Amino acid sequence: MSEPIAFLGNLDADEEAEFLAALAHAMPEETVRPFRTLSEAERSGVGIAIVANPDPAEVAQLPNLAWIQSLWAGVERLVRDLGPGSAPIVRLIDPELARTMAEAVLAWTYYLQRDMPAYRRQQETATWRQLPYRPPGTTTVGLLGLGALGSAAADRLAQAGFRIAAWSRSEKAVAPGVTGFSGPEGLAGLLGVSDIVVCLLPLTPETRGLLDAGQLAAMKPGAGLINFGRGPIVVADALLAALDAGQLSHAVLDVFEVEPLPAESALWRHPGVTVLPHISGPTTPASSAAVVAGNVRAYRASGRIPAAVDRARGY
Numbered sequence: 561m562s563e564p565i566a567f568l569g570n571l572d573a574d575e576e577a578e579f580l581a582a583l584a585h586a587m588p589e590e591t592v593r594p595f596r597t598l599s600e601a602e603r604s605g606v607g608i609a610i611v612a613n614p615d616p617a618e619v620a621q622l623p624n625l626a627w628i629q630s631l632w633a634g635v636e637r638l639v640r641d642l643g644p645g646s647a648p649i650v651r652l653i654d655p656e657l658a659r660t661m662a663e664a665v666l667a668w669t670y671y672l673q674r675d676m677p678a679y680r681r682q683q684e685t686a687t688w689r690q691l692p693y694r695p696p697g698t699t700t701v702g703l704l705g706l707g708a709l710g711s712a713a714a715d716r717l718a719q720a721g722f723r724i725a726a727w728s729r730s731e732k733a734v735a736p737g738v739t740g741f742s743g744p745e746g747l748a749g750l751l752g753v754s755d756i757v758v759c760l761l762p763l764t765p766e767t768r769g770l771l772d773a774g775q776l777a778a779m780k781p782g783a784g785l786i787n788f789g790r791g792p793i794v795v796a797d798a799l800l801a802a803l804d805a806g807q808l809s810h811a812v813l814d815v816f817e818v819e820p821l822p823a824e825s826a827l828w829r830h831p832g833v834t835v836l837p838h839i840s841g842p843t844t845p846a847s848s849a850a851v852v853a854g855n856v857r858a859y860r861a862s863g864r865i866p867a868a869v870d871r872a873r874g875y
């Protein structure tokens with residue numbers, strides 16, 4: 561029997577119970593115990609921690625950690641809170657999460673492409689006006705980020721007939737029909753051809769504030785923006801100014817600098833903004849537990865730590 565795996569999270573009691581039950585079901589051979597139930601001696605024996613917004617002071621009380629499994633796909637907060645000296649951090653790469661996110665990208669792309677914000681505004685003034693139909697094949701969706709989530713979104717959009725452009729840090733082979741851009745110089749190329757820009761980037765020192773006034777001005781006039789990555793990637797004041805100027809037609813935002821979005825934020829009230837409460841790609845206990853179980857079993861069998869976050873890159 562291996563030493564227990566520690567579970568650390570800032571979750572409510574029901575959520576914690578749900579994750580613990582899913583983990584017990586996915587790997588019955590392991591014992592996963594909340595940090596608070598472990599004695600000091602047990603804590604020093606723990607080699608693996610499974611975490612969801614953990615208290616860094618508690619993680620520091622596990623001196624022999626080999627690696628830390630995040631239950632979230634985005635780990636910028638964990639990387640910051642635990643600092644450079646922590647055990648390797650393994651983020652969640654879950655096909656079910658990628659499927660859910662791709663579904664959300666398609667849904668909100670349709671929302672913009674089928675002019676739903678304009679029809680909503682028309683309804684407010686009882687205006688009956690048919691806007692011209694644009695088939696998906698005449699709409700280019702530009703994906704910022706072509707990782708686990710961006711690739712799944714690209715597949716889903718391609719099946720629906722959209723033209724796709726995609727931007728990543730490194731140059732990569734893209735599927736036929738996808739126009740690939742990379743590096744800082746590639747960003748202007750993507751923004752200049754995209755009718756709808758979808759952000760699925762991680763938050764890193766390089767991506768913080770990336771979509772500022774200058775980059776928003778480089779977008780096609782009247783383009784739409786969907787931010788499902790992280791809030792601070794888009795400069796909110798610059799976005800509001802671009803919407804007011806008509807440079808952008810509408811923004812769908814699921815992520816914000818501060819969450820929950822404070823009631824006084826102008827984003828709540830701007831007619832060109834749709835606010836979503838961070839729901840585009842939720843972590844589901846059953847599928848994430850299956851992914852975690854796969855990682856733990858591979859580690860127990862080989863002693864090799866699963867692919868971890870690259871601290872220098874920030875993701």
Ligand code: NDP
Nearest residue numbers: 633634705706707708709728729730761762766788840841
């Ligand atoms: P990955 O690490 O798999 O992919 C990240 C992508 O972003 C890669 O293509 C990477 O390029 C690219 N990238 C990173 N930095 C840069 C840069 N400086 N310039 C250009 N491209 C860059 O992450 P995932 O796809 O799994 O997740 C992406 C993000 O989505 C998460 O970090 C999280 O913040 C967010 N998220 C949001 C959720 C929500 O509910 N709203 C749910 C889950 C995640 P390269 O391919 O060259 O490495």
